Amino acid sequence: MPGVSFASIRSRKVGLILAGALLCVLVAAGAIRSIRLQANRPTPELSTPVLAIETITARSLYYNAAARPWIAKDKPALLQKDDTGAGSPRARAFAQATQNPKLFRQLDRELRFDALLLSGDPTQYRPLLEHLIETNDWTLKYLDHTSLIYERGGKQRWEPADLAAIRRRFVRPREEATFLALAATKMIALHMLSPAEQLLAEAEQRDARIPEIWQARAISRMNQGDFVQAFAHIERALQLDPRSLPALGTKTQILYSTKKIPEALALSAKLIEARPEDPALLFYHAKIAHDAHAHSEEISALEKLVAVAEREGQPASGYRIYLAQAYAADGQAEPSIAQFTRVLADSNLSGEQRRFAEETLAQIKKRSGL
Secondary structure, eight states: OTTOOOHHHHTOOOOOOOSSOTTOOOOOTTOOOOOOOSSSSOOHHHHSTHHHHHHOOOSSEEEOTTTHHHHHHHOGGGSOTTOOSTTSHHHHHHHHHTTOHHHHHHHHHHHOOSEEEEESOGGGSHHHHHHHHHHOOEEEEEEOSSEEEEEETOSSOOOGGGHHHHHTTOOSHHHHHHHHHHHHHHHHHTTOHHHHHHHHHHHHHHOTTOHHHHHHHHHHHHHTTOHHHHHHHHHHHHHHOTTOHHHHHHHHHHHHHTTOHHHHHHHHHHHHHHSTTOHHHHHHHHHHHHHTTOHHHHHHHHHHHHHHHHHTTOOOHHHHHHHHHHHHHTTOHHHHHHHHHHHHTOTTOOHHHHHHHHHHHHHHHHHHTO
16 A cells, blocks of 8 residues: 555564475475386385385374375385375374474374384475474484484484495495485485485495485585585586476575575476475465565465465464464555464464564554554
8 A cells, every 4th residue: 555664564584383394305295206217117115105104103193195005005004093085184194293293292292103204305394393403302313315214212322324225225326326225315315415425425436427416415414504515516416307396396496595596486386387386395485475576476476385285274373473464564454464364363373473473563553544
């Protein structure tokens, strides 16, 4: 609205619990990446979490969305009676818990898990993984190229030397290099940088044409603040596989971290085209669009996030708060007020969220005269 400034409202920083990691770089949820091999068809041991699932014996198992279809296929006895389908309330709650450690703890109090299975790309479950690393009350029992397994009260922690037995399954150089690169990616997510670098050096010796090697190296260097080398590594990964969504996601984060906001926004838009309803992609795109002052793109991404969350039965109020702020930054007082009003009707809001929504709504009404 003319004459109304919402800059001071938009600039406030608020801690919100959202169903999406703020700085995760992003791949398709619920799927393990395709593996390029010399043969046309990847071996199941390399392309699926079958080896990890074989090792699990748990009465009460927590698993993420990427692991569930393989459990249902290979070891359905691990699923509970109330988990009859991928859209069951239990499955939805488990999926949400990867982004919300408080929800994971609530589930654990109710179900008393014996083991945790996390499969697929670590960026899809980073909030939960970082929580497990910080609290250190679960024992890492198993790591391979597809999965992590944690055990309650385990006495013996996984060590990099434990990979040797699995590694022997992959005899062709390209298979072994892929295995090593993907295992190193898991180790980088666990902050095991030195042994991960050793695996990546060995993978390069086996076959330097594996894009996952350079993708992992880019993530490692980025995590250490070396964005120049990270960019060189991710460019090499993309030369080997220009359509790799994980590599494109990592390049987006490097561009954003180095303040190349317009370039990051353009690349993020390509990722959205490929995965138009991926919550992590949408939220990251909204963040980049906000910093680029691209209000219409930010609003569009947040509106999609709200729609996806509501369709899947997930909380949407966190996204609505950001959407209301985006409308305010764009000078659209009425839709901003409407979103904050819907937020305040949510009885599950945290005290912090409710206070922020009430205070900001009052400011918008006062400044806009509505």
